[in-house]
Amino acid sequence: MTKDVKKVVLAYSGGLDTSIILKWLQTTYGCEVVTFTADLGQGEELEPARQKALLLGIKPENIFIEDLREEFVRDYVFPMFRANAVYEGQYLLGTSIARPLIAKKQIEIAEKVGADAVSHGATGKGNDQVRFELGYYALKPDITIIAPWREWDLRSREQLIAFAEAHQIPIAKDKRGEAPFSVDANLLHASSEGKVLEDPAQEVPDYVYSRTIDPEKAPDQATYITVDFEKGDAVAIDGVKLSPASLLARLNELGRANGIGRLDLVENRFVGMKSRGMYETPGGTILLVAHRGIEQITLDRGAAHLKDELMPKYAELVYNGFWFSPEREMLQAAIDKSQEFVTGQVRLKLYKGNVILVGRNSRYSLYDQDLVTFEEGAVAYDHRDAAGFIKLNALRLRTLGQRKKKLGL
Numbered sequence: 001m002t003k004d005v006k007k008v009v010l011a012y013s014g015g016l017d018t019s020i021i022l023k024w025l026q027t028t029y030g031c032e033v034v035t036f037t038a039d040l041g042q043g044e045e046l047e048p049a050r051q052k053a054l055l056l057g058i059k060p061e062n063i064f065i066e067d068l069r070e071e072f073v074r075d076y077v078f079p080m081f082r083a084n085a086v087y088e089g090q091y092l093l094g095t096s097i098a099r100p101l102i103a104k105k106q107i108e109i110a111e112k113v114g115a116d117a118v119s120h121g122a123t124g125k126g127n128d129q130v131r132f133e134l135g136y137y138a139l140k141p142d143i144t145i146i147a148p149w150r151e152w153d154l155r156s157r158e159q160l161i162a163f164a165e166a167h168q169i170p171i172a173k174d175k176r177g178e179a180p181f182s183v184d185a186n187l188l189h190a191s192s193e194g195k196v197l198e199d200p201a202q203e204v205p206d207y208v209y210s211r212t213i214d215p216e217k218a219p220d221q222a223t224y225i226t227v228d229f230e231k232g233d234a235v236a237i238d239g240v241k242l243s244p245a246s247l248l249a250r251l252n253e254l255g256r257a258n259g260i261g262r263l264d265l266v267e268n269r270f271v272g273m274k275s276r277g278m279y280e281t282p283g284g285t286i287l288l289v290a291h292r293g294i295e296q297i298t299l300d301r302g303a304a305h306l307k308d309e310l311m312p313k314y315a316e317l318v319y320n321g322f323w324f325s326p327e328r329e330m331l332q333a334a335i336d337k338s339q340e341f342v343t344g345q346v347r348l349k350l351y352k353g354n355v356i357l358v359g360r361n362s363r364y365s366l367y368d369q370d371l372v373t374f375e376e377g378a379v380a381y382d383h384r385d386a387a388g389f390i391k392l393n394a395l396r397l398r399t400l401g402q403r404k405k406k407l408g409l
Contacts, residue, residue, distance in 0.1 A: 006031055006115075007034060008116075010036065010118075010120075014037065016169070020160055023169060024154075029146070035062065035064065036106055040069060042187075074244040090263055100135045103136050118145060119146040126271070130270055138325070187252070188248065189281040189284060219352075224348070225348050229346070254282070254350060261280050261283070291342075293348075
């Protein structure tokens with residue numbers, strides 16, 4: 001434990017755990033605490049966080065609350081969606097992509113106020129401790145990091161409650177006991193894990209869902225929408241131009257109303273264990289289908305296939321917390337180059353949990369109807385050319401076949 005910390009910037013939600021951490025930092029390190037609360041579109045009123053920080057003795061000038069929704073979507077979510085990033089085939093990385101931005105802002109505040117340490121509320125079993133701290137070290141290599149869950153001896157909810165009561169920390173009534181599950185939310189998604197979700201054999205209870213209605217209760221009438229893209233980023237819905245955050249919020253509304261974006265997943269954490277989580281990513285689920293749809297007609301086959309080969313590596317880097325790594329930036333440069341002509345419009349059908357691509361068009365389309373039609377036309381394609389193409393590609397297979405025949409295999 002580092003004892004000579006004078007000022008620390010804490011990632012502060014205003015909830016019970018980070019309020020306990022705030023007081024613990026004050027009592028254990030005897031240091032000045034600066035709180036940082038990020039509005040990433042989690043859907044909660046953030047002013048109570050300011051009031052609670054004041055109640056716990058934080059000076060007004062040491063309370064930072066920032067609306068980061070536009071920056072979050074523009075500089076983190078959209079670049080990731082240009083890559084069509086999906087971890088382990090399903091997870092749209094809603095929690096993972098939020099951590100580097102929070103880390104970046106904490107370091108910026110630490111430099112502004114002259115703090116010599118930063119702190120977070122991630123536990124010692126999860127991925128978030130890795131994501132936060134890799135971000136801190138990448139941006140300020142000599143920073144001191146305090147991770148209370150790896151230091152203190154508060155090992156149960158009862159001990160946390162007792163600590164809170166001993167230090168006059170307000171406790172919501174529903175916090176006096178075991179929480180049924182924990183939730184992390186931002187504009188891209190909401191994730192739930194723990195307690196009632198820990199048995200992967202059991203279905204997720206209905207009350208866990210917060211961002212989507214039950215697909216079975218979604219409207220019987222399909223909803224049709226259009227999404228416009230410019231250079232790989234969505235810019236309009238139904239012809240209405242929207243800012244990045246406003247666009248994702250609108251997709252969330254459409255996804256919620258149609259029961260879209262639920263995922264029950266057992267994933268492999270970076271720290272080595274498997275965990276079961278329930279994710280709701282309504283707008284992101286729509287956005288992924290839409291983006292892949294416009295790429296279908298605007299990306300060359302080689303570029304599209306290379307992107308699909310690179311995507312798992314990109315997704316793994318984001319999941320594991322390497323957003324600020326040179327390899328992620330290298331991949332991003334290649335991905336962004338591929339998006340130069342990914343401009344156009346897709347039409348989607350939203351229906352009872354499904355996102356169905358029903359149309360796409362672009363002035364940069366590589367789709368040539370004359371080439372693919374079964375009808376004869378004045379096209380630069382001679383069917384007879386296929387014979388030579390096939391024979392050349394079959395040469396090695398024929399050579400292998402001849403060897404097998406010769407050896408009697």
